[in-house]
Amino acid sequence: GESVGLHLPTLSVQEGDNSIINCAYSNSASDYFIWYKQESGKGPQFIIDIRSNMDKRQGQRVTVLLNKTVKHLSLQIAATQPGDSAVYFCAENFGPNSAGGTSYGKLTFGQGTILTVHP
């Protein structure tokens, strides 16, 4: 059965504020990272990705920062809106080296952070 009392990290912000969601990844050999947004009852939706040869990547209202030294990934959402309320997952990919040269795209997901945006 499920663990009772397991709580995901939560972040509550006011509409219009900027949000920062953090993620610590586990494998220093990971070379590809993705942020997903999951709304209640739906499948995860791709937001933005970044490869390990980059430190920063920007999308529409979102920015991903990668700090390989401390194995840390963050997602910044500008001017957060109520529609941004969801669970956010980071995912890391170990790359082709772990599979003898064949990359089959296996991802390891973080536990998730609940973002709540108040109007």
Next chain:
Amino acid sequence: SQTIHQWPATLVQPVGSPLSLECTVEGTSNPNLYWYRQAAGRGLQLLFYSVGIGQISSEVPQNLSASRPQDRQFILSSKKLLLSDSGFYLCAWSGGGTQETQYFGPGTRLLVL
């Protein structure tokens, strides 16, 4: 553009009954396919992945199995469901090679009673 479908959307099954969940992908060929399970308030657990027809790799021991009878069809099955099989089942696809982004389907919510 590519789309991924899962059905059924919701399923209530008694303990000990069989299970068959289906996932199909459109708009791409030779995708990598994945089955995940997500318990309430938890992250995603990879169950199976497939890099081609008939090629299935299992990530965790369990009473579930997967099959890939066609290039863009992925099926999750069980002969006898357990209470612990309840959860949200997600199918995903990615391109082969270095295209590692995974795109998820809408999911199937399974409740075993």
